[in-house]
Amino acid sequence: MTQAASPALIDDLVIANHILVNEGVLDGFGHISVRHDKNPERFLIARSMAPGLVSADDIVECDLDGQVFDERGRKTYVERFIHSEIFRVRPEVMSIIHSHSPAVIPFGVTGARLRPICHMSGFLGAQVPVFEIRHTAGESSDMLIRNQALGKALADSLGGSNVALLRGHGNVVVGTSIQQVVFRAYYTESNARLQSQAMALGEIEFLSPGEAEAAAQMNDVHLDRPWQVWKRRARHMSE
Numbered sequence: 001m002t003q004a005a006s007p008a009l010i011d012d013l014v015i016a017n018h019i020l021v022n023e024g025v026l027d028g029f030g031h032i033s034v035r036h037d038k039n040p041e042r043f044l045i046a047r048s049m050a051p052g053l054v055s056a057d058d059i060v061e062c063d064l065d066g067q068v069f070d071e072r073g074r075k076t077y078v079e080r081f082i083h084s085e086i087f088r089v090r091p092e093v094m095s096i097i098h099s100h101s102p103a104v105i106p107f108g109v110t111g112a113r114l115r116p117i118c119h120m121s122g123f124l125g126a127q128v129p130v131f132e133i134r135h136t137a138g139e140s141s142d143m144l145i146r147n148q149a150l151g152k153a154l155a156d157s158l159g160g161s162n163v164a165l166l167r168g169h170g171n172v173v174v175g176t177s178i179q180q181v182v183f184r185a186y187y188t189e190s191n192a193r194l195q196s197q198a199m200a201l202g203e204i205e206f207l208s209p210g211e212a213e214a215a216a217q218m219n220d221v222h223l224d225r226p227w228q229v230w231k232r233r234a235r236h237m238s239e
Contacts, residue, residue: 002061002069003038010056012178013044018234020097021052025185028052030099030170031076033083034178036061043087047074064088066148079144081151082172089155093174095181100170103192108165112199114192116207121191122215123162123184130165131157143169163188179223182230 013034020026028050036042042061046054047070060070066084068076083096107114107128114128133141136153143166145151158164158172162184165171173188175181198204207215 002036002042005036005038005044005059005061007056009034009037009178010044010059013046013059014054014056015231015234016095016178016182017046017051017054018238019182019230020099020185022234022237023186023230025097025099025101025189026051027100030097031079031083032095032097032178032181033062033080033087034095035087035093040091042069043083045076045080045083048077066151078146081148082145082154085148085151085155086158086172086174089152090158090160090174092176094176095174095178097173097181097185098170099173099185099189101185101189101192103189103196104165104171105168106196107192108167108169108171112195114163114165114188114195115204116212116215117191117195117198117204119207119211119215120219121187122207122212122219124188124191125161125212126209128163128165128171129157129159129161130167132167133169177223179227180220183219183223183226186226186230 016032033043033045042063044059044061046058047060060068060074060076062068062080064084064087066081082098086096108130116122116124131154133143136150145154163173173181173185175184
């Protein structure tokens with residue numbers, strides 16, 4: 001029987017839901033998960049609900065097949081297979097976010113590819129892959145990652161990247177901690193806004209691969225700085 005996850009991990013998962021809503025990455029939709037700290041074959045995620053309303057009592061466990069384990073029989077999100085299949089193939093990944101962050105959407109449906117435009121988004125790497133659901137689900141899907149086959153196809157498209165776009169749907173962001181994945185989700189949205197603005201002005205000088213890697217390593221040292229600000233703001237908003 002799996003030991004209960006640590007209360008501190010659950011608290012971080014709850015506040016991350018609130019931060020992502022407060023900072024405009026999630027709204028009534030989207031979700032964040034974290035790998036179980038006692039059993040790497042399971043992960044924690046909220047039951048199916050608006051992320052801004054999540055509390056510790058709303059967290060459920062899933063395994064890497066997407067099966068939900070909950071004494072009260074609660075259901076989680078239909079798209080839990082985004083999380084289960086990425087956790088399955090990326091053992092270093094500890095937390096995953098799926099969002100519909102608005103500034104990112106255009107880069108999944110046009111020829112313009114999302115690339116790092118500033119040092120805060122070096123984690124994007126040379127170019128962000130785009131997942132095309134039609135290759136797996138055909139022309140008439142509802143665009144949701146609602147089974148293991150689609151989750152696996154998305155995980156394959158993500159590969160070793162930190163971010164992948166879902167054409168006409170949103171994006172998925174991965175990280176080695178809740179703090180890192182929240183940082184990455186926030187600055188993915190920020191980079192998309194800046195890139196759209198810069199594209200209207202002229203040719204863009206993107207970060208080189210070396211600059212992107214060095215900037216990402218530097219920012220990883222300072223993840224707690226924005227995390228503490230975002231956490232305080234989210235708690236203030238909920239009071």
